[in-house]
Amino acid sequence: MIEDLWYKNAIIYSLNLETYMDFNGDGVGDFEGLARRLDYLHALGVDTIWLAPFQPTPNRDNGYDIKDYFGVAPRYGSSGDFVEFMHRANKMGFKVIFDLVVNHTSDEHPWFQQSRSDKHSPQRDWYVWSKEKPANIHDGVVFPGVQKSTWTYDKKAKAYYFHRFYHFQPDLNMDNEDVRTEVRRIMGYWLQLGIAGFRIDALPFMIESKTPESKYEKHFEYLQDMRRFMQWRRGDAVFLGEANVLPKDTEKYFADGDGVHLMFNFYVNQHMFYTLATADIAPLITALNQTKSLPPTAQWAQFLRNHDELDLGRLTDEQRQKVFDKFGPDKNMQLYGRGIRRRLASMLGNHQQFKLAYSLMFSLPGTPVIYYGDEIGMGEDLSLEERAPVRTPMQWSDDYQAGFSTAKKLVLPVIEDGAYGYQHVNVEAQRRDPDSLLNWITALIRLRKECPEIGWGEWEIIDVHNNAVLCICYFWKGNSLLILHNFDEKQYEIQLKLANKKSGQLIDLHKNVTSNADENGVYKIIVEAYYYRWFRVGDLTHLLHRGKQ
Ligand code: GLC
Numbered sequence: 001m002i003e004d005l006w007y008k009n010a011i012i013y014s015l016n017l018e019t020y021m022d023f024n025g026d027g028v029g030d031f032e033g034l035a036r037r038l039d040y041l042h043a044l045g046v047d048t049i050w051l052a053p054f055q056p057t058p059n060r061d062n063g064y065d066i067k068d069y070f071g072v073a074p075r076y077g078s079s080g081d082f083v084e085f086m087h088r089a090n091k092m093g094f095k096v097i098f099d100l101v102v103n104h105t106s107d108e109h110p111w112f113q114q115s116r117s118d119k120h121s122p123q124r125d126w127y128v129w130s131k132e133k134p135a136n137i138h139d140g141v142v143f144p145g146v147q148k149s150t151w152t153y154d155k156k157a158k159a160y161y162f163h164r165f166y167h168f169q170p171d172l173n174m175d176n177e178d179v180r181t182e183v184r185r186i187m188g189y190w191l192q193l194g195i196a197g198f199r200i201d202a203l204p205f206m207i208e209s210k211t212p213e214s215k216y217e218k219h220f221e222y223l224q225d226m227r228r229f230m231q232w233r234r235g236d237a238v239f240l241g242e243a244n245v246l247p248k249d250t251e252k253y254f255a256d257g258d259g260v261h262l263m264f265n266f267y268v269n270q271h272m273f274y275t276l277a278t279a280d281i282a283p284l285i286t287a288l289n290q291t292k293s294l295p296p297t298a299q300w301a302q303f304l305r306n307h308d309e310l311d312l313g314r315l316t317d318e319q320r321q322k323v324f325d326k327f328g329p330d331k332n333m334q335l336y337g338r339g340i341r342r343r344l345a346s347m348l349g350n351h352q353q354f355k356l357a358y359s360l361m362f363s364l365p366g367t368p369v370i371y372y373g374d375e376i377g378m379g380e381d382l383s384l385e386e387r388a389p390v391r392t393p394m395q396w397s398d399d400y401q402a403g404f405s406t407a408k409k410l411v412l413p414v415i416e417d418g419a420y421g422y423q424h425v426n427v428e429a430q431r432r433d434p435d436s437l438l439n440w441i442t443a444l445i446r447l448r449k450e451c452p453e454i455g456w457g458e459w460e461i462i463d464v465h466n467n468a469v470l471c472i473c474y475f476w477k478g479n480s481l482l483i484l485h486n487f488d489e490k491q492y493e494i495q496l497k498l499a500n501k502k503s504g505q506l507i508d509l510h511k512n513v514t515s516n517a518d519e520n521g522v523y524k525i526i527v528e529a530y531y532y533r534w535f536r537v538g539d540l541t542h543l544l545h546r547g548k549q
Contacts, residue, residue, distance in 0.1 A: 006095070007048075007197075007238050007262055007367060008299050009455035011445055013041060015372040016052035016062065016307060017076045018411050019393040019404070027407035029393070031077040031085040040427065042092055044375060044438075045445035049089065050199055050240070051098040052307065054082075058108050058168070062307065062391065064099070064201065065106035065169050069186045086194045095196035097240060102183050103202040104169040112170050116157040126179050127170050128162035128210040135212070140164065144336050146386060164205045174222055175209050184229045191230065197238035198230075200260065203253065204243050224258045238262060240301055244311060247290035254298040265300040265366060267291055270314050272304070272364075276348065276357055277326035279468040279487040283319065285461050288364070288472075292459075299455070300366030304357055305374060308387055309339030310347075332382050341389050345377035345437075346420055352530045355440060356485060359532040362448045363472060363483045365459050375441045376430050379420025381413065388412060397428035447509055447534065453481050464494045469527060471496075473537075480537045482506065486527040496523045498537070506535040 021033030031054075041049065053063035056071045063073070072082050089096050105112055114123040130151065137151040142165050151160040152167040161170045172179050187198065200206065200223075207222045209215075223239075230237050241260035243253055247267055253259050271287035274280070291300065310327075312320045320338070327333075327347040328340035335341045348354045354377060362368050373394055380389035393414045396403030402414040402422035415421050430436035448454065457476030464471045468488035474481040486492055498521070506515040506523055510533070517523050527533055 003456070004236070005261075005297060005299075006236060009449070009452055010048045010095070010367050011046045011448065012048045012050055012097075012240075012301065012367060012369040013044070013046035013372065014050040014052070014306065014369060015394075016391065017054050018052075018063070019391060020372065021394065021396070022405035022407065022410075025406040026075065027405050027410045028075045029404070029411075030075070031072075031081040035081075035085045035088050038089055038092055038094065041094070044442055045449065046370065047093060048095045048097060048196070050369070051096065053099045053101055058106055060106075060168050061166055062387070064101050065104075065108075065166075066101055067106040067108045067110075069102075070189055083193060090194055096194070097197040097199060097238070098190070098195060099201050100183075100187065100198035101201040102172060102186065103206040104163060104165060104171045107168045107170055116154050116161070119157075122178065125176050126173055128173050129157065129159045130162070130211070131159050133160060143386075146336070162210050164202070164210075171205070171210050173210065174207060174219065175214075180222060180225065183226065187226065187230055188233055191233045191237060196234075196236070197240065197261075199240045199242060201242055203241045203260070204245060218252075220252050220255055220259065223253070223260070224255055227258055227260075240264070244314070246314070247287070250291065251293075254295050257295040257297045261297065262299050262301045262367060264369070265291055265302055265364075266311065267314055268300070268364065269303060270312050272357070272360060273310065273312065273323050273327065274315055274319050275470075275487055276353065276360075277323045279489075281467060281470045281487065284470065288461065292365075300364075301369050302361050302364045302366040303369040303371070304361050305344045305371045305390065306369075307371065307391055309335040309341045311339045313338040335386065341380065341382070341387055343378055343380045343390050343420075344371075344374050345425075346379035350530075351377070351437065354437065356487070356530045356532060358441060358444060359534075360470070360485050362444055363454065363485070363532070363534065365454065365474075367455065368448065370441075375438055376425055376427055377420075377437045378425055379415060379418070381415050384412065395422040395426040397426050398423045402426060403428070450509075451481055451534075451536075452476065453479055457481075462496070464496060466492055466494065468492070469494055482535045482537050484525065484527050484533045484535075486529065486531050489529050491526060491528045491531075494525045494527060496525065497521050498523065504538045506537055509534040509536060 017029045017034055020029040021037050022029050023032035053066060054073055054076050055066045056068040056073045057063050057065050072079050111123045111126055114121045115127045134151050137149040140150045141147040147166055151162055153160050163170050208218045238261040241253055241263040243263055244266040253263055268287045271284040275284040312323055328342055333340055333342055345354050378395055381392050382389050392412050393402060393404035430438035453474035453476040457474040459472055459474050462471040462473055469492055470485045472483050515523050
């Protein structure tokens with residue numbers, strides 16, 4: 001049954017062990033700490049946990065520089081702690097996925113050490129070497145302003161190696177069959193330990209040939225091979241692709257159901273922020289329609305913020321500037337010339353707009369992904385470098401170190417100043433306050449779970465003749481949803497005519513009210529400033545493919 005596809009209606013919560021909960025008091029979060037917070041996540045209502053990399057690492061890129069794919073970094077606990085955590089999580093019904101970072105390794109990985117030291121070793125060709133200095137070594141950097149080049153000279157090897165990211169992350173050569181075999185071994189190992197799938201890090205880069213002569217050709221067959229292998233080992237495991245690509249290129253990643261199951265919708269993400277900044281829904285509608293067609297088993301992952309900068313690189317210069325002006329006006333808030341290094345709550349600056357953003361993200365076609373700390377409206381620490389401002393420890397209470405740790409020195413400092421300091425923003429205070437963001441998001445998660453139409457159904461944007469009000473309808477098995485979001489600072493009355501007599505009442509899913517059509521079949525709906533209305537309706541299938549925009 002196609003409805004077995006659990007990821008169609010999952011709620012994903014992403015976190016990094018390092019900054020979530022420190023049990024042993026050494027200043028770094030750990031598996032035991034996270035295990036003790038599973039009750040919290042369960043009560044919140046999320047059902048899938050995405051863990052950032054937790055393998056041994058020099059940790060120069062937040063763990064995305066791995067030096068042993070089969071281990072657990074000692075500061076997070078032992079392999080035994082991992083298995084205990086998995087056991088508890090699975091018992092409580094959680095699925096756990098984590099990052100598969102195989103575009104590159106750490107330069108401390110024994111494969112790279114072998115590769116650079118011995119020309120004749122089997123590992124030599126596992127990385128990408130060039131004896132001559134390649135032309136354009138400054139092209140294609142992912143972190144402009146910080147990363148200088150994509151090729152670096154290695155004295156030991158007497159050659160240049162390719163690195164799409166920082167110089168301490170040499171790229172693996174996926175064209176080498178042994179590397180692909182090793183990737184399967186890594187997946188097999190963790191699947192055997194109960195992992196429900198992988199977020200594939202840097203997916204477009206991972207599948208490409210990496211020399212100028214190869215023209216960086218992409219090999220989607222590598223992804224499909226990985227998928228086949230994973231599915232043999234575990235039928236319900238999934239791939240969640242990190243690929244910030246244009247809508248026209250997404251099809252190949254989903255590969256008719258043979259590629260990734262889920263992919264982050266970066267394109268819609270950036271246009272959501274544009275709409276939040278300008279109250280102009282037109283570009284968002286275009287982005288939604290451009291990413292509409294998917295194989296039946298595929299799904300978008302919708303998100304607002306993640307552990308990286310808010311990348312606005314797909315907007316036009318003018319659009320990006322408008323988002324910068326509104327949400328990241330200071331130079332120090334911007335990064336890599338394309339993004340904003342801030343958290344959602346502080347960026348939007350107002351609880352009603354924050355709720356608007358979350359309600360919108362949860363109402364879009366796809367599976368929602370929450371970034372830890374957003375559920376209580378955490379802010380950022382702009383005194384930290386690069387992407388670190390949004391990676392500070394979870395704020396559990398107003399106790400010492402936000403209840404995250406008892407250590408004096410932490411892996412990253414907790415936020416203690418200003419309105420977003422842990423004294424004001426923390427879980428403990430919010431769980432006792434019925435009007436808190438935490439309780440509001442908990443209710444939103446429950447609502448989303450009660451609306452399976454969003455995960456399964458067909459959808460249509462309905463033109464309500466207002467540039468600031470987005471109306472989306474879902475249709476599934478004779479059930480329909482009609483959801484409105486008003487991005488303007490003004491209240492509007494929307495008039496809707498749903499021709500079908502069977503439509504009947506609109507039942508508001510947030511408030512205990514219903515709307516009836518007048519004698520001409522017109523519904524008049526008030527949407528307050530920065531507000532949202534979610535309705536369940538009778539059967540609206542007749543509206544299908546009739547959207548005007
Ligand atoms: C992905 C991660 C990012 C990391 C990069 C290199 O983009 O999200 O945090 O730096 O890959 O692994």
